[in-house]
Amino acid sequence: MRDLIVKIENLSHRYTNAWAIRGINIEIDKTGIVGLLGSNGAGKSTTMNILCGALNQTEGNVYIQGINMRDDRVAAKREIGFLPQNPPLYLDLTVDEYLNYCASLRLLPEERIKDAVNEAKERCGVQHFSNRLLQNLSGGYRQRVGIAQAIVHRPKLVVLDEPTNGLDPNQIIEVRALIREIALDRAVIFSSHVLSEVQVLCRDIVMIENGRIVFSDTMDAFNNYVEPHSMLIHFEIPPSAEELRQIPGIANVDFLTQRQVRLHFSGDQEIAERVVEASVKKGWRLREISLDKTSVDEIFKQLSSKTTH
Numbered sequence: 314m315r316d317l318i319v320k321i322e323n324l325s326h327r328y329t330n331a332w333a334i335r336g337i338n339i340e341i342d343k344t345g346i347v348g349l350l351g352s353n354g355a356g357k358s359t360t361m362n363i364l365c366g367a368l369n370q371t372e373g374n375v376y377i378q379g380i381n382m383r384d385d386r387v388a389a390k391r392e393i394g395f396l397p398q399n400p401p402l403y404l405d406l407t408v409d410e411y412l413n414y415c416a417s418l419r420l421l422p423e424e425r426i427k428d429a430v431n432e433a434k435e436r437c438g439v440q441h442f443s444n445r446l447l448q449n450l451s452g453g454y455r456q457r458v459g460i461a462q463a464i465v466h467r468p469k470l471v472v473l474d475e476p477t478n479g480l481d482p483n484q485i486i487e488v489r490a491l492i493r494e495i496a497l498d499r500a501v502i503f504s505s506h507v508l509s510e511v512q513v514l515c516r517d518i519v520m521i522e523n524g525r526i527v528f529s530d531t532m533d534a535f536n537n538y539v540e541p542h543s544m545l546i547h548f549e550i551p552p553s554a555e556e557l558r559q560i561p562g563i564a565n566v567d568f569l570t571q572r573q574v575r576l577h578f579s580g581d582q583e584i585a586e587r588v589v590e591a592s593v594k595k596g597w598r599l600r601e602i603s604l605d606k607t608s609v610d611e612i613f614k615q616l617s618s619k620t621t622h
């Protein structure tokens with residue numbers, strides 16, 4: 314069997330009166346960032362809380378480095394670092410006091426704590442705030458300390474639940490850079506409800522909607538999926554449909570009005586240039602051209618309807 318860092322198998326969870334997630338399967342076998350994307354209430358936090366041993370699932374299994382969370386929670390949790398959506402920061406502690414406390418909660422041997430805390434502070438860029446109270450740190454630095462507590466015991470897997478939520482744009486950029494950095498030598502699962510954030514940060518994407526996975530593949534595969542496949546064009550002196558079909562790559566021609574036409578094509582980014590070239594050469598007087606981008610809502614809808622319920 315392959316050596317998986319994480320295996321989530323057929324995971325389902327029911328709160329008192331409704332299923333929050335159903336039949337979730339995720340496998341991660343290498344370092345890097347996996348994005349868990351879903352709108353509010355989709356089931357991201359539920360999945361992450363179970364994955365990190367903070368919530369007991371109704372059905373299914375979670376294995377961390379081959380250890381079943383149900384069988385040996387302490388051993389499995391040793392391999393996980395978790396930054397929940399509302400980080401458990403004790404605001405009246407200093408950065409050092411807090412990280413020392415977290416390291417001892419993680420059962421690090423006393424003699425290793427100092428080095429481990431120093432390493433985590435350095436990696437997260439908070440060493441110069443060692444003696445500052447958490448309540449006197451900005452949101453971005455608090456989040457860095459939250460990430461430092463998640464890596465202080467050098468886990469193989471770090472789980473970050475919407476870590477950029479509530480940060481300002483500069484802080485978001487810094488925290489993203491930090492996440493990229495810590496993912497160089499461990500697997501990171503990162504949740505967000507913002508597609509563009511997952512696109513810039515993650516190697517793989519798992520989309521979850523209404524508690525079910527609707528897409529799970531590489532980011533490249535996802536980007537191919539959402540690439541525009543049609544464009545809207547306005548010609549002053551429109552050509553015939555036949556003339557347009559002769560442009561290599563055009564699959565379908567759809568006249569909306571006498572001068573407005575939607576051209577369908579297959580995954581070829583240079584098609585717009587060919588249309589412009591043909592228009593100039595043949596005097597069609599192109600007035601407007603725009604690629605039809607599928608909206609995120611539309612993608613969710615398409616993907617959701619593909620899953621079997």
Ligand SMILES: Nc1ncnc2c1ncn2[C@@H]1O[C@H](COP(=O)(O)OP(=O)(O)OP(=O)(O)O)[C@@H](O)[C@H]1O
Nearest residue numbers: 328329333351352353354355356357358359360506
């Ligand atoms: N403690 C709870 N008791 C009952 N229902 C809950 C509880 N926690 C979450 N839910 C419900 O389970 C579903 C999934 O919630 P979850 O928090 O996992 O989603 P999410 O994708 O993390 O959303 P958000 O981004 O808003 O946190 C939602 O319908 C939510 O209302």
